[in-house]
Structure formats: C-alpha cells, structure tokens
Amino acid sequence: MRKKSDFYFKVVLVVLDILALLSAFTIAYILRISLDPRPFHVSINALDFITSIAMTLPLWIIMFYFFGLYDRESYTHPLRQFGRILLASVTGIMIMISVTFFTNTPLFPAKLVAVYATVIGFALLMVFRSTANIIRLRLLKRGLGARRVVIVGNCDLTHVLADFIENNPLTGFRVSGIVARAEFIPIELKSLRRSSLESALTRDKIDVIIQTDSKNVNNNYQLAQKHYLDFYQAPEFDGIMTTKHTIDIIDSVPLIHAHPTPLMGYGQIVKRVMDIVGGTIGIILASPIMLLVAIAVKISDPAGPILMHGKQQKRLTRYNRPFKVYKFRSHYAKFDGKTDEEVFQMVGKPELIEEYRKNGDKLDQDFRVTPVGRFIRRFSLDELPQLFNVLKGDISLVGPRALVPHELSAYDKKHVLLAVKSGLTGLAVVSGRRSISFEERRRIDLYYVQNWSLWLDITILLKTCLVIFQKDN
Template structure:
C-alpha cells in the first residue's frame, strides 16, 4: 500500500508540474520572458522528485494512521506541497536553475498537485478495496477475550468486509459470541492456534496477555490489544479505531512497510558500490590465500540465521583451519582438547587473542575485517542487510531468550554491537545491543553505524 502510494505521488507531482508549466505557456494570456523548453523543465523536475518523497515521509503521508483518515491526509498533502515548493525555491536560489521561471507556475502547481495527488491516492485505495473484496491481501484474525468488546469487534469485522480481516476464530465464553454469522468458537487459546491459521491476534482483555504476546512474537504474528488505562503505550505502537473501539497495534520493530523498502534500496545500492570498490582487494586476498594454502578452499560457507529464523549460507574468506569447519567454538575447543578456552572465549566477546583455530593469514584478514567482504554478495542477494544484528549459527542464537526479537529483522554485515566495542564486550551485552537495534531502528541509525564501522576498520578499534 505504501509503495503504491509513493509511486502515485511521484506520477502526480511530475504531471502537476508539467501541466502548470504547459498552462502558463499556452493558456495564460499574460506575456512571459523565458525560453519555454518544456522537456528540459520536466527532466529537471524528475531529478528533484526525491525532495517530494522526503517531505512526504516527514509529513507522515505514508503512515497508516494518516492515509486511512481523509481529513488528516488532505491537510498533510497541502502542507507537504507548500513545503516542497519552498524547498525548490531555496534550491533555485542557490543553484541558479530555473525551477520556476515565473512565480505563478508555483501557485498553479500547488493547486493542481493537490487534486492530482488526492486523485491518485483515491485510485490506489479503490484498487486496494477491489483486491481485498476479491480475497487478495486479506488477513485472518483470532479474537481473544471474554467481554463485550469481543462481541463488538466481531460484529464490526463481520459486517465490514472492506476492512480486510476475516475472523478465523474467537476464544471467549459463549455469552460473548456474536448472535449472527458466528465464526468458529474455541474454548481456549492453545486449541485455537493449533487448529486455525492466523495472521493477526486481537486481544480484548488482560487474561494471559503475556503468554499470548510471547506466542505472537515467536510465530511472527501481528498482535493487537484493546488497551486499558493502566497500559503503557510504546513509541513503536500505533492506535487504530476499529468499529469505534481504540485498538493498539503492537510493533516489535519500526522496520516494516516503507522502512523495509528504503532499507532494501540502501542495501542494494551500498552492496553494489562496496563490491565494485572491494573487488580488486578481494581478488588479491584470494590469490594470496591460494598461494599459501593451495589445497584449502578460499571461501568459508556456514549456515546462519536471519529474519524469521530463515537459514542461509554466509560467505566469508576462510580464516580458520579446515578441520574446524562447521563446528561451533565449543565443539572446536572440545575437539582440540582445550575445553577451558570455551569460557574465556565467550567472556572475551567471542574472541581470543591467540585463537588456535585461526590460520596465520586468517589473523590478518580478521584484524583488517577483510574476511567480511564476501558478505556483500549476501547483502545483494537479500540474505542479510548492511546493518543488523550479527548473523548467528542456530546453536548460538538458541542460547538467548529474546532470540525471536532479534530474528524479527534481517541480520547484518555490521551492527550496533560491532561499533559499540566490536569484540571487546560480552556475548550477553552484544545480544542486548541487538535487541535495542531491532526496537529502535531508523535509517539515520543505520547511516551512523555504517560510518562508525568504516572508522573502526580504518583505525582497527576493537578488531582482533
């Protein structure tokens, strides 16, 4: 929905500027004193489209709480159009480009763009409603709770199919079931999740709320609850009105919707640039490794976990001896009859000053982080992101209680833990930083981590 709203806005902006320019030249009878090169003007506007997207994002035009409610949306569209025009006037002042050869074009644009943007957005919403009515994009809801709100919520969803929710079942006492068109009834929550396929859980009371919420996190199911006054509302949560009832939509992370689109775009762009820059370096490293150990493979592959517990093969330059491939640190130290190193390794932030598993060239490429460069191909493929929690092997992540929170986003080549001391902090501290990143993600935070990672690599802070 958000992606198509963005596309609609871009088309509306380009069309509005073109019409404003065309109207001034061909229909406004007053004389003008500029060369009417329409195509040059359109090309200039297309290059400045990111300005509109940035202003629209900052105005909240892609937030569900805004675009679902027309009075808010229409007001934000006007404000965003005016602010964008002011930004372009400032741009023209400093660069000398004729964005607005005459000021009246800006006035025409604001008027035309308002109607064009609104028309485009209404068309997107109409298409969305048609798709939902035809069963595309609908979500299956489990309503949990024994009170009047359960009855009210069920009746609303039954009679409002355009909302996109189908009731998969209700967990409540029989007194609180809707009288007509009653959905499937379950006596308890465990029975419901075993027998019904569910995308969203809506809870209307506090009974076992912690257990139900933990289940939703573990299964990566959306969880909503109807709040009581004693509930604290996190900045990650948003409030929707469904059938006249305030419903809090719990988010594990801010990384969803438009955020996913922008992060993936940054990953593709960043990985492509990184591969182009690093390719000569990777070639030299590969040649040296083959000369030193011609029988050993250059690359190291290992199963790691990323978003939603998905397994993938991570690529690195080989830095440890072949006989320890596929083994966890614990298994490797047991194999070499040095179990005392296990505790030391974990307490030292998953690192040893003189790790017996690592080859001589492995020490160098680890210290310089050159062993991580092949992961850029993982980023390009979409296995992981440039920034995210460290991609752990299943045996490692299973040791951590909040693993489902960490696995709510893609793992990363670098992350908050790496730039907060890299390997100078303990396993527990690193995982807590991973959880913090998931719950406080932003594009700005990703950019800061990338720059800090570059500085850490250059100055070898924390590298071992």
C-alpha cells in the first residue's frame, strides 16, 4: 500500500544517517592525521576506531529518533530539521565524550577528531537528508508515493481541502474520492464524488480518510480501523487547533483544556527578550538604510512628512490596545492622513474600495503611491521604522498583522488575534503576503496565535529575509 512510502523513506533516512556518521568519523580521523603531525593522545589505529564508532551507531539512531528526526513534521521542514540535526550532532558527541571520561574507555584518539566529526557529521547529515527530500518531492510531483485519500463531510472545508490537495502534490496526498454533496466538491473533481464512505472504500484504493464534519465520526473511524487506514478528523472548533492544550480527567472523563495561545507566562518572557535583542540589533544594522530612505522620501515629495501620520498611523495590538505605527510615507502627501475609503471618495472612485478589499487591500496599479514609495514597498523598507515600535513594546518582531480599527469591527475572531502583540513580520508574510486574500491571511494569523513556538518565530524571521527579495513578494 502507498501509505508505506513514508515508512520506506524513514528506512532510507536511517541508512543515510549511518553512512553520514561513518563517513564523518572516518574523514575526521584522516584530517587529524593529515593536518596535525603530533602523535595521538591515545594509540588507536584506524580500523579499531571505525569499529568502535560502528558499535555506537545504533545508539545514535535511537537518539535521532528521540530528537524527532524521523518524524514527518521534521524531515518535511528543512529549517526545523536543521535545528534538530545541529542539536542532535552536538549532543551525540558530548555523550561520547562523557562516556570516555566516566568509564575511562577511550573512543577518540585525539580531541580534534571529536571537533572535526561534529562539524563534518552535521554537514553530511544535512546534505544527505536534503538530497533525499528533494528526490522525495520530485517523486511526489509525479504522483509517486502519494497517499490516496477520501474526504468525507458536507461543509466548506471539504471544498477547500480537496482543491488544495489537488493543486499541491507536495502535500503527499492525492484525492481518490469525495463523500459530500455536490456544492462542496470542486468542479474539476465532480467525477470523484461517492455516495458513501463504504462505496469509496470498495470502489477506490484508499490509504487515508479525512473527515471535515462531525457526522457519523465514530462509524467512519471504525471503518478506518477495519480497513487499517489512517484517519484524520478536522477540529470542530478553532481551540483544538492550538498546540497549547492539555488533557484533564474528571471522574474518568477526558476533557480537552484549550488555552487561547502558548504565549503566556514563560513564552511571553522569552518573546519579549527576543524582541529587545532583535529590535536593538535591527535598528543598528538598518540605521544607514533608514537614513537614505528618509532622504529619498523627502526629495520625491517635499510637501509631505517622512513618516506617515494621522488615521493611517493608528493600529491595534494585544488586548485591543491602540498604538501609533511608525512607517515611511510611501504615498503622495495629498492623501496623507486619510483612510482608504476617504481617498477613493476624494478621487471620485468609491467603487474601487470593494475591489481593494477583495484583492487583499491592494490595487495592481495604486495611484496613491509615489515612485519611491513603490520601491520601498517592494523591499518592505517602509516598515523599517517599526523596529522602534518593537523596542517600545507596541509590537513584536513576529506576530499577526496589526489590525486597523475599521477592520476590527468586521472580523468575528478579533479577540483571538488580539491575545498577542501584532508583528513586524508574520506567518502570513512568508506564506504569500500580498498574493493571498485578506481572509486567508487572517486564518494564517489565527494558526500562528494558537501554535506559537520560539522555533516558529526564528523560522519566520529567516524566511522573511528571503521573501522580501522574491519577485512576487
């Protein structure tokens, strides 16, 4: 069955990890001999050294397993895998050194062998695993190794999932059947509609069942067990989507305790420290650029201020607190201090406001923006002054997009977004930025609020540096 493709890939990763580790220790031994003429501290010949290392490899693989390096969430996310491999490599060498110290059993003929092995091992593990993942993704693009899925449920999420899976083969899934009413099925997938789950399991080869509503969940789960299939259930309410939840048991009844966000207590302190350090470094590094941008803004349109002001400056952050956002002015001075609706009314084009909102708060050719403004928006230079907002504590380096007051009244899940500080950048920025709709950006922001982690923030910051230089950012 195709669902075994994940198992086979994990076996490949284990083999590659063993080859990487053996190669790393062998190269480290050779480098020590080649680069340093001094004799070894402990006399160990090459064959004995490699043999002793080979005997420790099962322990390395077990350690990698506990570090999550064979979890799908790790090997499908390069940045997440990078951090785990780095930590695992250093930990493994430290354990070997500790064993040598406490048992007086020499494993390394010289200290530099351990240093070389750490660096080379990390590099080879990343190269081997990245190559394997690239091959895996290319096979998925060709439909090889994808798990065949049937989607069950009469709700909009069925349409969303089916359409996304169909157009994104890298998810590792392929839609083989849909049990839902016609209005919940994408037009191009109407032929995959099935009358019941039993019919789909009989007619199609299925590896996975995904249920998007709560109807007959128990029966469908029993069917999945009967046919040895994976079963996914979409949460009935957004709180379950957060990683910050615990299970409490009252009178043998398991209860899910869902927290609004992991950014409470310890997480809040860590994030603030990160903001202060990152904001300070950012201001120091960006000061020359901000000076040049300020001069360019003033020369291009001398009548207006360098920073935008007025109504456009007002934003909302955590706990519905208003603050003034610092941004370089990118529009003509005559539009300064006016809301989007007021500008379109002023130029006699009130009908554009609907198009503007539907298009994710943008126009393909925005008449309000100056030539310099287009350039600084292209590379997000207009947002650099917000580093001072970060230092002040108005916003964070990473978070949901700052809400404009008039948007707040129209958004029904604003209380979730306002549980944390807004961000200079965010998950929505690195997930498509202006190429995705307003509603999609909000859904991504909600996911971030409910699933925050320090590593997620670091990943977003690294990806932001890449996104701003992409053609369609």
